[in-house]
Amino acid sequence: MGYYLADGIYPKWSTIVQTIHEPVGPKKKYFAAQQEACRKDVERAFGVLQSRFAIVKGPDERDLDAPIGIGREATPPEVQIPDNEDNRFQEFLSRFRKIKDKEAHFSLRNALIDHLWEKFNGWNFDNIIELNPAKTTWKIKVEIIRLWRLYSAGNIESIEMVLVDSNGYTIHATVNEDVVPIFESFLEEGDSKIFINFKPE
Structure with missing residues (x-):
């Protein structure tokens, strides 16, 4: 499962890595500096994309008031509709709970702090x-x-x-x-x- 770099306005989910406000100690200070620097790099990259490609910046400009054609296409014989919809829904709920796991959020952040500090090979x-x-x-x-x-x-x-x-x-x-x-x-x-x-x- 991947993760996103974000600031403090987002929830503490397992897929979101936030900076540390008022970090204490060299390891956390280094992590906060690296997280904020990388996040700003991503923001700058998207700023360039938005300035060059309007589709990235604005919403979809399709006419939502246009009439929708109603029709029913025949399902090809090779396409099978699954009968285990209940199991699929339970799997969806399980994945959703994992995403909202606050403990996993802090475990990931602590692991990244240790990894960055080890990679930094900083001053003793x-x-x-x-x-x-x-x-x-x-x-x-x-x-x-x-x-x-x-x-x-x-x-x-x-x-x-x-x-x-x-x-x-x-x-x-x-x-x-x-x-x-x-x-x-x-x-x-x-x-x-x-x-x-x-x-x-």
């Missing part, structure tokens, strides 16, 4: 050693390969590595706007740069 917040009072510098144990994965995934726009001494480096990294919500509590307002001091193991 448990390894933060020191955070200075200005909230712009982290001293963090981080592997260069992890930083490179973030850059390759497009989560970091640019990296400048400066050798401090024989024991460590300072990295100036400009993060992608979609990732800023994760670091927002550590960034100055309107800033998108993080400064990371780390020492190799």
